[in-house]
Amino acid sequence: MNAKNIGIDIPAPKEMCNDKKCPFHGQINVRGRSFTGKVVKITFQKNALVEWERRVFVPKYERSEKRRTRVWAHNPLCLCVKIGDYVQIMETKKLSKTKNFVVVKKI
Template identity: 45%
Template sequence: MIYLAGLFQSPDKVCDDPTCPFHGSIRVRGRILKGVVISDKMQRTVTVRVDYVKYDQKYKRYEKRFSKIKAHNPPCINAKVGDIVYIGETRPISKTVHFVVCQIERQKS
């Protein structure tokens, strides 16, 4: 798609998934997050751990926190456990999935 051309490289593999941001009809809009895949046991879905910091007003310090986000994993990208990935916000794909994997930054060695 044109709107992802400046942000991410299109994968070499071609898929026929309708919810793929490169070969399907789903649009990526909103937040783009970076995280680590911690589970890939679901079909075409991965769980991504996104780390962030929150400021504690009382102690005037930052604390580390994390979120676990479920994201659609298109067959042309096929992220595995341990991969560092970029996920983009989309329309709701299912009850709990509102993100899609856009690119693998680094694969687990």
């Protein structure tokens, strides 16, 4: 099975997988928002917890504070993502109760 074009300028992975939720080899379409973050946790069910920091200005103290965003994303087997890797994730349809994103690129 050849890798399909997912609509953004990202090269397809060289490895193949039989995952139905893979954007390159499965039936999932990516759309909407895209984020870059660090993989903090990986589970056996092809899940990855991706985290990134952002700065928010607090008007009362006239300072900015660091906040973090943590999102569960689907981790396809063809990308071989490990803890500590920086990845790009994209929004997709709801994959489970807590997953709306899928990993599309290892940076």
